[in-house]
Amino acid sequence: xxxxxxxxxxxxxxxxxxxxxxxxxxxxxxxxxxxxxxxxxxxxxxxxxxxxxxxxxxxxxxxxxxxxxxxxxxxxxxxxxxxxxxxxxxxxxxxxxxxxxxxxxxxxxxxxxxxxxxxxxxxxxxxxxxxxxxxxxxxxxxxxxxxxxxxxxxxxxxxxxxxxxxxxxxxxxxxxxxxxxxxxxxxxxxxxxxxxxxxxxxxxxxxxxxxxxxxxxxxxxxxxxxxxxxxxxxxxxxxxxxxxxxxxxxxxxxxxxxxxxxxxxxxxxxxxxxxxxxxxxxxxxxxxxxxxxxxxxxxxxxxxxxxxxxxxxxxxxxxxxxxxxxxxxxxxxxxxxxxxxxxxxxxxxxxxxx
Amino acid sequence: xxxxxxxxxxxxxxxxxxxxxxxxxxxxxxxxxxxxxxxxxxxxxxxxxxxxxxxxxxxxxxxxxxxxxxxxxxxxxxxxxxxxxxxxxxxxxxxxxxxxxxxxxxxxxxxxxxxxxxxxxxxxxxxxxxxxxxxxxxxxxxxxxxxxxxxxxxxxxxxxxxxxxxxxxxxxxxxxxxxxxxxxxxxxxxxxxxxxxxxxxxxxxxxxxxxxxxxxxxxxxxxxxxxxxxxxxxxxxxxxxxxxxxxxxxxxxxxxxxxxxxxxxxxxxxxxxxxxxxxxxxxxxxxxxxxxxxxxxxxxxxxxxxxxxxxxxxxxxxxxxxxxxxxxxxxxxxxxxxxxxxxxxxxxxxxxxxxxxxxxxxxxxxxxxxxxxxxxxxxxxxxxxxxxxxxxxxxxxxxxxxxxxxxxxxxxxxxxxxxxxxxxxxxxxxxxxxxxxxxxxxxxxxxxxxxxxxxxxxxxxxxxxxxxxxxxxxxxxxxxxxxxxxxxxxxxxxxxxxxxxxxxxxxxxxxxxxxxxxxxxxxxxxxxxxxxxxxxxxxxxxxxxxxxxxxxxxxxxxxxxxxxxxxxx
Numbered sequence: 001x002x003x004x005x006x007x008x009x010x011x012x013x014x015x016x017x018x019x020x021x022x023x024x025x026x027x028x029x030x031x032x033x034x035x036x037x038x039x040x041x042x043x044x045x046x047x048x049x050x051x052x053x054x055x056x057x058x059x060x061x062x063x064x065x066x067x068x069x070x071x072x073x074x075x076x077x078x079x080x081x082x083x084x085x086x087x088x089x090x091x092x093x094x095x096x097x098x099x100x101x102x103x104x105x106x107x108x109x110x111x112x113x114x115x116x117x118x119x120x121x122x123x124x125x126x127x128x129x130x131x132x133x134x135x136x137x138x139x140x141x142x143x144x145x146x147x148x149x150x151x152x153x154x155x156x157x158x159x160x161x162x163x164x165x166x167x168x169x170x171x172x173x174x175x176x177x178x179x180x181x182x183x184x185x186x187x188x189x190x191x192x193x194x195x196x197x198x199x200x201x202x203x204x205x206x207x208x209x210x211x212x213x214x215x216x217x218x219x220x221x222x223x224x225x226x227x228x229x230x231x232x233x234x235x236x237x238x239x240x241x242x243x244x245x246x247x248x249x250x251x252x253x254x255x256x257x258x259x260x261x262x263x264x265x266x267x268x269x270x271x272x273x274x275x276x277x278x279x280x281x282x283x284x285x286x287x288x289x290x291x292x293x294x295x296x297x298x299x300x301x302x303x304x305x306x307x308x309x310x311x312x313x314x315x316x317x318x319x320x321x322x323x324x325x326x327x328x329x330x331x332x333x334x335x336x337x338x339x340x341x342x343x344x345x346x347x348x349x350x351x352x353x354x
Numbered sequence: 355x356x357x358x359x360x361x362x363x364x365x366x367x368x369x370x371x372x373x374x375x376x377x378x379x380x381x382x383x384x385x386x387x388x389x390x391x392x393x394x395x396x397x398x399x400x401x402x403x404x405x406x407x408x409x410x411x412x413x414x415x416x417x418x419x420x421x422x423x424x425x426x427x428x429x430x431x432x433x434x435x436x437x438x439x440x441x442x443x444x445x446x447x448x449x450x451x452x453x454x455x456x457x458x459x460x461x462x463x464x465x466x467x468x469x470x471x472x473x474x475x476x477x478x479x480x481x482x483x484x485x486x487x488x489x490x491x492x493x494x495x496x497x498x499x500x501x502x503x504x505x506x507x508x509x510x511x512x513x514x515x516x517x518x519x520x521x522x523x524x525x526x527x528x529x530x531x532x533x534x535x536x537x538x539x540x541x542x543x544x545x546x547x548x549x550x551x552x553x554x555x556x557x558x559x560x561x562x563x564x565x566x567x568x569x570x571x572x573x574x575x576x577x578x579x580x581x582x583x584x585x586x587x588x589x590x591x592x593x594x595x596x597x598x599x600x601x602x603x604x605x606x607x608x609x610x611x612x613x614x615x616x617x618x619x620x621x622x623x624x625x626x627x628x629x630x631x632x633x634x635x636x637x638x639x640x641x642x643x644x645x646x647x648x649x650x651x652x653x654x655x656x657x658x659x660x661x662x663x664x665x666x667x668x669x670x671x672x673x674x675x676x677x678x679x680x681x682x683x684x685x686x687x688x689x690x691x692x693x694x695x696x697x698x699x700x701x702x703x704x705x706x707x708x709x710x711x712x713x714x715x716x717x718x719x720x721x722x723x724x725x726x727x728x729x730x731x732x733x734x735x736x737x738x739x740x741x742x743x744x745x746x747x748x749x750x751x752x753x754x755x756x757x758x759x760x761x762x763x764x765x766x767x768x769x770x771x772x773x774x775x776x777x778x779x780x781x782x783x784x785x786x787x788x789x790x791x792x793x794x795x796x797x798x799x800x801x802x803x804x805x806x807x808x809x810x811x812x813x814x815x816x817x818x819x820x821x822x823x824x825x826x827x828x829x830x831x832x833x834x835x836x837x838x839x840x841x842x843x844x845x846x847x848x849x850x851x852x853x854x855x856x857x858x859x860x861x862x863x864x865x866x867x868x869x870x871x872x873x874x875x876x877x878x879x880x881x882x883x884x885x886x887x888x889x890x891x892x893x894x895x896x897x898x899x900x901x902x903x904x905x906x907x908x909x910x911x912x913x914x915x916x917x918x919x920x921x922x923x
Contacts, residue, residue: 031594031685042847048839054560055399056560057560059398060394060398062390102843122497135452140460146457147483150492186455
């Protein structure tokens, strides 16, 4: 292939009623990145294309865009690779999703910064520094817990395809939660509780639908999804009951008491009377479809042979004494560095340099 | 009209450190203006680390040894009092950064880890894996958010306003709206980074490292110091100039020419690929000049071959370099050699700082820190790990000094800001309407090619004189260049146009001062004057802007206890 089409999302709110796409024909060159292609189009064909850029080495986080539907950094993607991957002669470049486009490929970053500030994304020391004025001590293992999480370049690629944010624009979004993890997991930090409360507010940890889009799109392998799960575990360790945990407890109580779930009372137990009232219209619909029994409202009935359920519980209790799940065992998994390309067998290993 | 007591231009490490410090003075209003979001600044690209004689790894290290290494590294052009100050302050600033939360890599006992670096007598470089600058930049930005520092993100500063030898403010463009504003400020700190982009594709810097602050101050009448000194890194990727770290050669990579030879045998038979940076850079350039490279002109290159190391070792030990080569060059080093060539890396020269304790320039109320400034602590050649140090060590006192100056400065009521704003607005309006006959890429490429070929790694009188003429011609052609986009919102074509103007002014100053320095010192290597000449050139150059090109003067190097010796490693 000698030429390819660079199809660029164009929008200037002062001039255009609606966004449109403009296509530039460019030669295929080995080593050319999508960012270089954008510059080539801008400087040789159309100076009016606007996009953000700076380091062109995947460290500043300016140039996140959607390329053929997937959010990534324009400076990091080879034109030849994209053409091959999608088996096409056209590269479509659009602003990332879930944000407001301001002009062409440039989106409103302040909207994300406002979310960012909500988790107090700054170090709040646990104690004053050592009396001799030297550094806080931190073991290599404790440093390792925050090492991958501090790789975040705030490019917002994780925001683009986040299904939770799509459904709820109050959701803090993946990179914000990943940053909350970075501080909550820092052995030197003293504001773990404040941060956890910020992320537990408005069910933020629960909103994540585990679709993995953030971790898949992250160009720096920061693992936002994993950090959300890590935060859930840390919150549980700290004694916070997340709505999810409460939900599981209600399930467990119901099964123990009745051998089946009481869907009439579940919302009330979970969210209290007021919260449950919000769900009343849905409950009524379910009733008319024959999905719930009104008798459940008054406690309802048990399953047949409920005594067998009780036996299962007794057996489980016995076994429970033998099998102990200890939190420290889980910790190793919690803080595991899951980067594929940069994972180091030994975290003391010397990295690259200039 | 926007009004600040202290205005900081640039939000990389130097700017943010100054902002944090100035902001502690509650009597002054501090603002930071930046053409990108702060975390996009080039500080984030610094990988290796930051030097400080903490003596965590080797207890015999000390600030005195650090100072000597730096003086020697500078090829004795650094000001020794400033270097001593920097090395004394270094440990304190590292601890301060750590107390802000920077996640430094650790030793088993929990203290900050340190590693060896080129030109240093001890393992002195503190680091956070391979992203030291990134975590420093983000941590300082986070602290600014905590302290509520005010930012003007995506604003471009076009001019510095000076009256009667005093700072008055700046003219700036809000890139988001295209509006031109005059911003009133009593004290202005420039922290806008270097000018390695005069070599355009053959450089390792961010696209925005166009020396804006230096050019703005230069045109406003502040001299630029030692601007002829540019550091070249031996191995940049062929098409982008992005760095391939020294680690690739450290692990055993070969440099190969088109004859299939490991050519370093000719230049450094003992050290081979691990000879000092400047030596390797000159060797590669010589191979290319003598026709033993691949490709032509700016696209010529040699091979960095890692294949013999095997897939396992490459994946385990050099994963990042492999990713860089794949992402930015489209080459997998397991299967193919990486095409490399030296790349302009760091600007030793910059805005003339008169007083290293405050970073003040000859103009009252104007300060400069970091790569855009020339104190000088790097002299003719900067040591690895000293640039991140420079920004925090000098950023802090500059912030404090600027705040104190502004606090004691009465409000100016006589300067006609409105007239300046009107004039600047008209200028930009004219520019947007302008019809051009030139292409920005053509002028920029010719500038870069000229600078690379004639004022690059090897320098010689005649080619440099040609370069001066060529740059003058390009400056003429620049007058026929137009931004080409008349829109208001995010008109980056206009910004790119203004940046090129800055680069051209600086390119001219580099060529002129380099031609006048008839000696070889540090990064300035002349074929016609291969030796250092302390008798005539142990002095800083100062270039003053005039319409007809730079007017050059010299000023003394401050020597305390280290008498110049031959620089040998």
